[in-house]
Amino acid sequence: MKKITVYFALLFLLLSSLRLPVAAQSKNSVLIKNATVMTAVKGTLESTDILVENGKITKIGKGLAAPAGANVIDATGKYVTPGIIDCHSHSMLDAINEGAFSVTSMTRTRDMLNPTDITIYRALAGGVTSANLLHGSANSIGGQNTTVKFKWGHPVEDYPIADAPPGIKFAMGENVRQTTQAPQPGRPLRYPRTRQGTIQTMRDAFVRARDYKQSWDDFKAGKTKVQPRTDLELQPLVEVLEGKRLVHCHGYRSDEHLNLMLLADEFGFKIATLQHGLEAYKIAPEIAKRGTGVSIFTDSWGYKLEAYDAIPYNAYILWKNGVNVSINSDSDERMRRLNLDAAKVEKYGGVPEQDALQMITLNPAKQLGIDKRTGSIEIGKDGDLVVWSDHPFSVFSRVETTLIEGEVYFDRKKDGQLRLDMAKERETLEKLDVNKAPATGGGPPRIPATTRQAERDDAEYGDGGHR
Amino acid sequence: MKAKVKSQRAKLKMQNAKCFLYLCLSVLICGSISVHAQNDGAEQNKTGRAGTFAIVGARIVTVSGATIENGTVVIKDGKIAAVGAGVAVPAGAEKIDGKGLSVFPGMIDASTNMGLAEITLGLAASVDLTEVGDMNADARAIKGIHPHSAHVNVTRVNGITTVLSAPTGGTISGQAAIINLNGSTPDEMAVIKDFGLVINFPSVAGGGGRGGGGGGRFGGPAIDFNQAVQRRDQAVEDLKKIFRNAEAYLRAKAAYARDKALPYPATDQKLEAMAPYIHGEKPIIFSAERERDIRAVAKFVGEMKVKGIIDGGQEAWKAADDLKKNNIPVVYTHIYSLPVREDDAYDYLFEAPSKMQAAGVKFCISTGNTGSEVRDLPYHAGIAGAFGLSKDDALKSVTLYAAEILGLGDKMGSIDVGKIANIVVADGNILESRTKIKYLFINGRLLPLTSRHTELFDSFKDRK
Numbered sequence: 001m002k003k004i005t006v007y008f009a010l011l012f013l014l015l016s017s018l019r020l021p022v023a024a025q026s027k028n029s030v031l032i033k034n035a036t037v038m039t040a041v042k043g044t045l046e047s048t049d050i051l052v053e054n055g056k057i058t059k060i061g062k063g064l065a066a067p068a069g070a071n072v073i074d075a076t077g078k079y080v081t082p083g084i085i086d087c088h089s090h091s092m093l094d095a096i097n098e099g100a101f102s103v104t105s106m107t108r109t110r111d112m113l114n115p116t117d118i119t120i121y122r123a124l125a126g127g128v129t130s131a132n133l134l135h136g137s138a139n140s141i142g143g144q145n146t147t148v149k150f151k152w153g154h155p156v157e158d159y160p161i162a163d164a165p166p167g168i169k170f171a172m173g174e175n176v177r178q179t180t181q182a183p184q185p186g187r188p189l190r191y192p193r194t195r196q197g198t199i200q201t202m203r204d205a206f207v208r209a210r211d212y213k214q215s216w217d218d219f220k221a222g223k224t225k226v227q228p229r230t231d232l233e234l235q236p237l238v239e240v241l242e243g244k245r246l247v248h249c250h251g252y253r254s255d256e257h258l259n260l261m262l263l264a265d266e267f268g269f270k271i272a273t274l275q276h277g278l279e280a281y282k283i284a285p286e287i288a289k290r291g292t293g294v295s296i297f298t299d300s301w302g303y304k305l306e307a308y309d310a311i312p313y314n315a316y317i318l319w320k321n322g323v324n325v326s327i328n329s330d331s332d333e334r335m336r337r338l339n340l341d342a343a344k345v346e347k348y349g350g351v352p353e354q355d356a357l358q359m360i361t362l363n364p365a366k367q368l369g370i371d372k373r374t375g376s377i378e379i380g381k382d383g384d385l386v387v388w389s390d391h392p393f394s395v396f397s398r399v400e401t402t403l404i405e406g407e408v409y410f411d412r413k414k415d416g417q418l419r420l421d422m423a424k425e426r427e428t429l430e431k432l433d434v435n436k437a438p439a440t441g442g443g444p445p446r447i448p449a450t451t452r453q454a455e456r457d458d459a460e461y462g463d464g465g466h467r
Numbered sequence: 468m469k470a471k472v473k474s475q476r477a478k479l480k481m482q483n484a485k486c487f488l489y490l491c492l493s494v495l496i497c498g499s500i501s502v503h504a505q506n507d508g509a510e511q512n513k514t515g516r517a518g519t520f521a522i523v524g525a526r527i528v529t530v531s532g533a534t535i536e537n538g539t540v541v542i543k544d545g546k547i548a549a550v551g552a553g554v555a556v557p558a559g560a561e562k563i564d565g566k567g568l569s570v571f572p573g574m575i576d577a578s579t580n581m582g583l584a585e586i587t588l589g590l591a592a593s594v595d596l597t598e599v600g601d602m603n604a605d606a607r608a609i610k611g612i613h614p615h616s617a618h619v620n621v622t623r624v625n626g627i628t629t630v631l632s633a634p635t636g637g638t639i640s641g642q643a644a645i646i647n648l649n650g651s652t653p654d655e656m657a658v659i660k661d662f663g664l665v666i667n668f669p670s671v672a673g674g675g676g677r678g679g680g681g682g683g684r685f686g687g688p689a690i691d692f693n694q695a696v697q698r699r700d701q702a703v704e705d706l707k708k709i710f711r712n713a714e715a716y717l718r719a720k721a722a723y724a725r726d727k728a729l730p731y732p733a734t735d736q737k738l739e740a741m742a743p744y745i746h747g748e749k750p751i752i753f754s755a756e757r758e759r760d761i762r763a764v765a766k767f768v769g770e771m772k773v774k775g776i777i778d779g780g781q782e783a784w785k786a787a788d789d790l791k792k793n794n795i796p797v798v799y800t801h802i803y804s805l806p807v808r809e810d811d812a813y814d815y816l817f818e819a820p821s822k823m824q825a826a827g828v829k830f831c832i833s834t835g836n837t838g839s840e841v842r843d844l845p846y847h848a849g850i851a852g853a854f855g856l857s858k859d860d861a862l863k864s865v866t867l868y869a870a871e872i873l874g875l876g877d878k879m880g881s882i883d884v885g886k887i888a889n890i891v892v893a894d895g896n897i898l899e900s901r902t903k904i905k906y907l908f909i910n911g912r913l914l915p916l917t918s919r920h921t922e923l924f925d926s927f928k929d930r931k
Contacts, residue, residue, distance in 0.1 A: 118809045119805070121813065122805070122806075122813045125813040125814070174589060179589060180588050180589030281924075281927050281928075282927050282930070284927075284930065285930065285931055300839075300840070301621075301839055301920075302585070302586060302617070302618065302838070302839035303586070303587060303588055303839060304586060304587075304588040304589050304590070305586055305589060305590050308586060308617075309923060311919075311920040311923045311924050312920060313920065313924040313928070317924075317927065317928055320928075332805060333803060333804065333805045334803075336813075337846075337850070340846055340850075340900045343899075343900040343901050344900050344901075346901045347900060347901050347902065347903055349924075389853075390853075393900070393901055394849075394899060395845075395846050395849025395850055395852065395853060395898055395899055395900060396849060396852050396853045396858065396898075397853060398853045398854070415812070415813065419812045422810060426810075
């Protein structure tokens with residue numbers, strides 16, 4: 001028993017060493033010097049400095065003076081972009097799907113955040129600073145999302161962006177129908193099982209939400225005397241009806257997404273984003289007309305039937321129609337290379353460089369309602385910045401430093417030191433009696449499981465593209 | 468009417484099982500029709516045209532030698548007929564202006580399941596990856612590859628011209644084929660019909676073949692490490708037994724051939740299929756990831772005197788000594804994978820190719836993808852290039868190195884006279900994701916740059 005305690009204490013030490021932030025300077029100023037700055041709004045500026053003070057970008061120009069005590073980063077020969085924003089992620093989530101009901105709008109990803117998830121650090125090493133942490137796609141109306149900044153090493157309360165508008169996940173298609181999963185013996189099939197049933201489930205929820213809202217409106221107007229019961233399922237949907245909550249709807253087939261937009265028309269609200277929307281190019285004019293955004297994979301396709309009509313020209317066609325397009329990962333793996341996914345948009349159709357860059361920075365910021373504070377390099381915005389060794393659209397490029405609000409959360413040089421320290425620590429731990437192999441004393445060591453992974457959105461397992 | 472229904476019902480009851488089977492079959496068939504219907508017409512005139520071609524005034528990245536800044540490549544009879552700065556254009560050759568363009572050898576992905584699965588999730592009718600049973604040496608990928616899969620064109624228009632396509636599952640999965648991504652029949656595509664035997668080598672930590680059993684996951688009881696090693700060793704013994712059985716079987720056959728008085732040994736197709744593999748005539752592709760598992764493969768290869776290739780190879784660099792001693796190259800498939808352990812460095816798997824290079828392990832880089840994402844092969848190599856591998860070696864890792872590991876070093880993988888004319892002409896470095904492919908040749912045939920994707924694009928791009 002004592003040995004086990006020691007073992008766990010050591011394990012905890014090892015894990016907590018992982019959690020240490022790379023640099024813990026708080027609100028000090030940072031001066032990035034002599035970079036090629038890709039602003040994402042005002043073109044690319046050569047040999048330019050960026051000053052961040054108290055977390056905000058205060059100056060952009062040439063030959064800026066470093067305030068006393070400023071952290072100066074020499075970016076000569078390097079590129080700087082805004083921090084990447086992933087508009088569809090399940091990182092940090094210890095549970096993703098509450099799929100027992102068709103409508104689970106009462107659930108919140110906010111309650112499931114795990115700030116020690118190593119995928120956060122790996123995402124930072126790929127230049128990602130913000131993400132939309134969504135409920136899974138197991139049901140037509142899923143849970144409430146959380147828009148976070150990846151403040152690795154900070155307590156969990158620091159992650160959610162306080163002034164980000166609330167949102168909710170909807171889903172349509174194969175995952176909701178559960179037809180890609182083998183039916184479990186003894187378990188009844190869950191409604192809906194078809195696309196007709198899916199849209200009807202959504203309609204039913206909004207009819208109930210409308211009635212619920214009416215009951216409260218009547219009560220508030222003094223028409224009724226008895227206060228209606230609070231309904232945590234319908235309350236978020238009332239917020240949708242009132243335009244106070246963003247709808248992010250997972251779906252593939254264009255006809256299905258169009259049905260959703262028609263339903264929203266009928267109930268008088270707007271869909272914020274069509275998530276995945278791999279066939280959105282087929283209904284680009286309809287999407288553009290409604291000002292709905294689309295958050296896609298650049299070129300993932302064919303992993304299921306409803307992804308068989310996906311084309312890498314999707315972003316281009318939507319962009320040409322004036323639709324706000326973002327490129328997301330929906331994968332802890334893919335998240336690390338969203339810069340290359342944006343680059344592909346130049347290849348397929350020829351979206352200009354800055355517009356392609358916006359698809360992983362400013363556009364997702366707009367879709368999530370956080371564009372006032374992040375998504376581009378402009379004075380007054382948060383100092384969410386990435387320093388790249390080369391042009392960020394080059395496969396040979398590497399992230400050197402990632403900053404959020406002027407604080408360094410990833411630095412390749414410091415990472416090198418960290419891994420040396422960890423190797424040393426591992427060596428020390430392995431020498432301890434308690435960790436010796438059974439034949440030479442000590443208890444049998446547990447066989448390491450793969451990694452303690454956040455739960456996956458099972459139905460989305462193939463989306464990362466690797467087997 | 469009622470009677471008819473009744474009689475049908477009676478019939479149904481009688482043949483309940485049979486009808487259920489038909490029902491299953493019809494569901495399967497309908498599923499596959501819906502996919503193939505979408506493919507219809509897509510294959511017309513897609514195999515390109517042969518001829519004599521001269522790419523003139525281009526930058527020629529030969530891969531095997533120095534890059535020629537302004538040269539000509541002549542393609543004739545399916546082969547590269549001439550390469551160089553001062554090469555004359557043969558009479559009657561079709562001239563292609565290469566100004567501002569670069570010529571590369573077609574890329575080669577040495578670990579895919581191309582053509583064996585169209586849609587893996589939720590459409591079992593389109594999946595031919597895994598046979599029933601643990602030992603299927605006689606299962607041949609070339610007999611399952613669908614030449615009209617939409618993945619073929621999607622992959623080749625990104626500059627990948629040749630792939631190895633392997634069956635999966637069990638311990639001995641079957642035999643992998645090497646195909647060019649052009650042709651109306653599997654035989655037209657084939658470069659080597661039966662290239663290698665695929666074995667999921669028993670591992671200690673579970674996953675991949677039999678006998679693993681790490682335990683502790685999925686609610687199973689955690690087991691002692693030594694016990695896990697024992698289980699693996701037992702599984703390896705079982706595997707060796709299959710090899711010995713094959714050997715005994717072949718000896719019996721040979722003995723009978725010499726002396727007809729001996730009892731005739733009944734034919735065993737599965738053991739028969741092992742023949743080229745048990746003495747190292749053809750390679751065996753072993754999937755293995757962790758250092759201890761890779762060392763176990765090396766030991767097996769040494770003891771059994773077979774020819775081995777590692778597929779996967781996350782920690783192959785750690786076992787460099789064993790791999791070199793036993794002449795085992797690595798087909799590395801983990802650029803697009805997350806590091807397994809929480810405390811692995813973030814770039815643990817990005818750096819592996821450069822570590823293999825430094826340790827002198829022969830390797831190539833592969834997507835390890837089923838089919839739809841094989842076209843990302845150049846970016847896998849590119850990312851390795853960002854993490855320690857030189858740009859030249861990054862390019863070689865998806866061209867010449869892959870060709871050499873597949874025993875095709877004298878036939879493809881570089882721009883050299885006499886090699887198969889699998890050639891890509893692009894407006895930049897083919898490893899870069901912004902680069903556009905301008906011309907594509909496979910077996911010297913000039914191919915249209917069309918795919919399921921360009922066809923859908925054309926259908927919808929102007930919709931108002």
